[in-house]
Amino acid sequence: MIFNSADFLIFFPIVILFYFLVPKKLRYIWLLGASLYFYMCWNVKYVILLLISILTTWLAGYLVHKIQNTLARKWIVAICLLVNLGILFFFKYFDFFLDSLNKVLSKVGIQAVESSFSVLLPVGISFYTFQALGYIIDVYRGNIEAEKNPLRYALFVSFFPQLVAGPIERSKNLLSQVRNVDKMKIWNYENVTNGLTLMVWGLFVKMVIADRVAILVNTVFDGAYLYGTVALVAGALGFALQIYCDFMGYSTIAIGAAKVMGFTLMENFDTPYFATSISDFWRRWHISLSTWFRDYV
Secondary structure, X not given: OOOOOHHHHHHHHHHHHHHHHOOHHXXXXXXXXHHHHHXXXXXXXXXXXXXXXXXXXXXXXXXXXXXXXXXXXXXXXXHHHHHHHHHHHHHHHHHHHHHHHHHHHHHOOOOOOOOOOOOOOOOOHHHHHHHHHHHHHXXXXXXXXXXXXXXXXXXXXXXXXXXXXXXXXXXXXXXXXXXXXXXXXXXXXXXXXXXXXXXXXXXXXXXXXXXXXXXXXXXXXHOHHHOOHHHHHHHHHHHHHHHHHHHHHXXXXXXXXXXXXXXXXXXXXXXXXXXXXXXXXXXXXXXXXXXXXXXXX
């Protein structure tokens, strides 16, 4: 399910309606169920990977909080990182690794290695993996108390507005809001109107600008040998605009959808093409990802 689809147009109002109607203590459970359903609409089987990430990082966080032995705490964090990053790298880079290996083998006359299965990249695996690992590192550093309720923690990792495309949230921000979801005001006119406005703007940027520019870009680069310098430059500039509007539009929809429900997500883009240097550009582009590497790597 994607934001600019008829399915989401049906899904989101239903989620919001019941979110406002269910008892306050059940809100996080309703949102968790909705988030898992949202993810399973992409591929039911890959929800297992999401659940593995949730379970391993929650358990590791709980143990790190309880255990006082420094060496044991380090081993728990290391194993948790190894499991989650191992899954991420396997699904993201297995095909690339196999292709590179076969190219090397072909150079020395060795038969290519054939895979008996095909690896499909799970949607959003980088985003929820980084978010979950940020949590376990925060717990290890003492920046946040470990979440005892596994269902609340599961909602923090799988919160559907930012599950598949970010922004990558910090536990201090989103988990703290999840913990207080039963205390949020049921109806906040300002949040709802501002959130819906952001969603409409994000859809406009994605569907009207990015998708329309994509037609030009695809036309130029699918037949690059047919066009001259002006057309190729226009195609390159169009691609820069397209990719920015794709990412920014999707993030804006996510921020707006969360705001309708009373959640505040971090800004993810800050006019990156107005940057004055490469480093300034990366500070403005996909802010949640660049700052994640700054804070945790």
